[in-house]
Amino acid sequence: MWNQNKRTICNLLLVAALILTLVLIELLAPSTSMWFSVLRKVCTFALAAVSMNLLNGFTGLFSLGQAGFMLLGAYTYAILTIPVDMRSNVFRNYGDSLIRFQMPLVPALLLAGLIAAFFAFLIGLPVLRLKSDYLAIATLGFAEIVRGLVQLQNFGPVTNGPDPINMFTAPKNILVYAAISGISILIIVLIINSTYGRAFKAIRDDEIAAEAMGINLAHHKRLSFIISSFFCGIAGAMMAMCNTSVSSVSFTSAMTYQILLVVVIGGIGSISGSIIAAFIFYASSEWWLKFLDLETYTDAGAKIPLLGPGFRMVVFSILIMIIVLFFRQGIMGTREISVYDGILRIKNLFMKKSVKGGVKDE
Amino acid sequence: MSDVILQIKSLNVRFGGIQAVNGISMDVKKGKIVTLIGANGAGKSTILRSVSGIVKPESGEILFEGDNILGLSPDAIVARGITLVPEGRRVFPNLTVLENLKMGAYLRKDNYDEDLAYVYRLFPRLSERHWQLAGTLSGGEQQMLAVGRALMSRPKLIMMDEPSLGLAPLVVRDIFSIIRTINDNGITVLLIEQNANMALKTCHYGYVIETGNIIMEGEGEQLLSDERVKEAYLGKSKAK
Numbered sequence: 001m002w003n004q005n006k007r008t009i010c011n012l013l014l015v016a017a018l019i020l021t022l023v024l025i026e027l028l029a030p031s032t033s034m035w036f037s038v039l040r041k042v043c044t045f046a047l048a049a050v051s052m053n054l055l056n057g058f059t060g061l062f063s064l065g066q067a068g069f070m071l072l073g074a075y076t077y078a079i080l081t082i083p084v085d086m087r088s089n090v091f092r093n094y095g096d097s098l099i100r101f102q103m104p105l106v107p108a109l110l111l112a113g114l115i116a117a118f119f120a121f122l123i124g125l126p127v128l129r130l131k132s133d134y135l136a137i138a139t140l141g142f143a144e145i146v147r148g149l150v151q152l153q154n155f156g157p158v159t160n161g162p163d164p165i166n167m168f169t170a171p172k173n174i175l176v177y178a179a180i181s182g183i184s185i186l187i188i189v190l191i192i193n194s195t196y197g198r199a200f201k202a203i204r205d206d207e208i209a210a211e212a213m214g215i216n217l218a219h220h221k222r223l224s225f226i227i228s229s230f231f232c233g234i235a236g237a238m239m240a241m242c243n244t245s246v247s248s249v250s251f252t253s254a255m256t257y258q259i260l261l262v263v264v265i266g267g268i269g270s271i272s273g274s275i276i277a278a279f280i281f282y283a284s285s286e287w288w289l290k291f292l293d294l295e296t297y298t299d300a301g302a303k304i305p306l307l308g309p310g311f312r313m314v315v316f317s318i319l320i321m322i323i324v325l326f327f328r329q330g331i332m333g334t335r336e337i338s339v340y341d342g343i344l345r346i347k348n349l350f351m352k353k354s355v356k357g358g359v360k361d362e
Numbered sequence: 363m364s365d366v367i368l369q370i371k372s373l374n375v376r377f378g379g380i381q382a383v384n385g386i387s388m389d390v391k392k393g394k395i396v397t398l399i400g401a402n403g404a405g406k407s408t409i410l411r412s413v414s415g416i417v418k419p420e421s422g423e424i425l426f427e428g429d430n431i432l433g434l435s436p437d438a439i440v441a442r443g444i445t446l447v448p449e450g451r452r453v454f455p456n457l458t459v460l461e462n463l464k465m466g467a468y469l470r471k472d473n474y475d476e477d478l479a480y481v482y483r484l485f486p487r488l489s490e491r492h493w494q495l496a497g498t499l500s501g502g503e504q505q506m507l508a509v510g511r512a513l514m515s516r517p518k519l520i521m522m523d524e525p526s527l528g529l530a531p532l533v534v535r536d537i538f539s540i541i542r543t544i545n546d547n548g549i550t551v552l553l554i555e556q557n558a559n560m561a562l563k564t565c566h567y568g569y570v571i572e573t574g575n576i577i578m579e580g581e582g583e584q585l586l587s588d589e590r591v592k593e594a595y596l597g598k599s600k601a602k
């Protein structure tokens with residue numbers, strides 16, 4: 001038990017250090033710094049990846065409907081937080097918006113999650129009877145249908161049809177994003193460590209045995225699907241804030257695959273893995289590798305070969321392949337990050353003892 | 363009739379055109395060990411799965427303590443006090459031993475510390491390894507975990523589907539002595555076995571099943587000495 005306490009304290013310290021770093025970046029970094037846009041995106045997609053991990057990694061349901069639920073969340077949030085006097089301007093092609101009030105940020109976020117969760121409940125009824133690949137195809141289809149429906153002219157007064165929605169509340173402060181993402185992830189972690197979470201993992205490990213233990217499969221799968229979609233909706237709302245504009249064209253299945261990639265790179269079944277992978281993924285694709293897309297010349301005026309538009313994605317894809325080759329289970333596997341275990345390992349390394357990575361608590 | 367805890371009446375189960383169980387009727391008396399023996403594909407597992415609600419039978423009746431439980435969902439059946447130890451152990455490999463045991467008590471809202479202590483007393487090995495992932499246990503230990511996990515729901519009737527499958531002879535003996543201990547503690551056991559010798563020695567009453575029909579029944583010792591059983595399941599030829 002004592003070791004367990006030490007482990008918890010070390011992890012709390014890590015979280016505190018992370019928060020401190022974010023505060024320092026917010027206060028000290030120049031306003032043009034890439035840190036801001038990258039960290040906003042990392043917070044958003046860390047939450048999206050963790051919510052996908054709850055479903056794919058912890059319950060064993062292979063769903064690809066993330067883009068659809070994020071779209072629902074993004075639209076709900078955006079539509080509800082446009083200031084009243086801006087509405088006629090945003091919805092000018094459709095006369096005026098049907099909704100004539102503005103909600104504060106937090107209730108709008110919650111509603112974004114709830115709308116996504118409600119749709120998850122509806123499509124979960126038929127779709128969750130399917131297994132593995134078939135479930136993936138059905139949920140992928142759902143995401144595409146939602147994207148198509150939102151663009152319909154008939155829904156114009158509510159969704160602004162194919163035109164983008166903007167002018168809604170979009171905070172710039174990265175601490176707001178970190179708070180929304182952090183609180184949501186904390187709730188997901190608490191769920192995973194509860195009896196429900198254990199039941200999810202049991203279903204993932206062996207459906208027949210789980211059923212024999214008296215776990216109601218349909219009920220628990222639906223529950224996991226709804227919770228995951230709720231947080232997906234919130235991640236969608238955060239994405240709306242990031243982009244300061246919402247348009248259905250940005251919620252493609254390619255985005256779902258990106259999230260899936262983050263989950264796989266981080267480790268299917270590891271929350272901290274998803275967060276770390278989200279950071280590495282978006283920091284390198286949006287920032288660290290950006291220079292590869294620019295045509296660069298040496299002092300002598302000679303063009304450096306290969307550098308140019310599109311080359312970034314080539315390097316990035318190779319990097320992903322390397323990661324997948326060397327970390328077959330993703331960066332974290334199914335483990336969670338533990339500062340205490342890390343310190344122990346380094347200590348043992350110096351004392352030249354053989355080490356075992358096992359987590360034994362007594 | 364009050365001493366019959368489980369009564370199956372003319373049970374029919376069909377899988378896509380194949381009659382797996384063909385109008386079987388049988389009784390399990392309270393506090394006894396009852397065994398079903400028979401070759402592969404005889405329909406033994408199907409009977410257990412029907413009782414636990416995982417398989418939906420075509421017709422028939424399954425009475426548990428006098429109530430028809432046919433058509434109830436698996437969780438409702440577990441809640442009534444019937445637990446299945448599935449074939450091939452089926453522990454949750456990525457959960458620890460302790461988490462596996464807690465899953466067994468999933469439907470219970472009351473305190474189960476006492477049952478945990480009881481399971482640890484039965485299987486001291488599980489107590490030593492409670493933090494270990496179940497997937498890293500040996501076959502015998504996984505079988506103990508599967509039995510312990512089933513006991514955590516505090517069942518009135520425990521059904522075991524081939525607990526000796528793929529285990530070393532010494533371990534099989536341990537498992538059977540555990541089955542007797544569990545039974546001595548008042549839990550009725552319905553057992554399926556390929557190891558007919560061991561099963562018939564352990565049980566109070568046995569049924570021999572062949573292609574979906576009961577072809578023989580009787581006390582364990584009686585079946586053990588029956589020529590036809592000997593020939594078919596105990597590997598002794600008639601000529602001897």
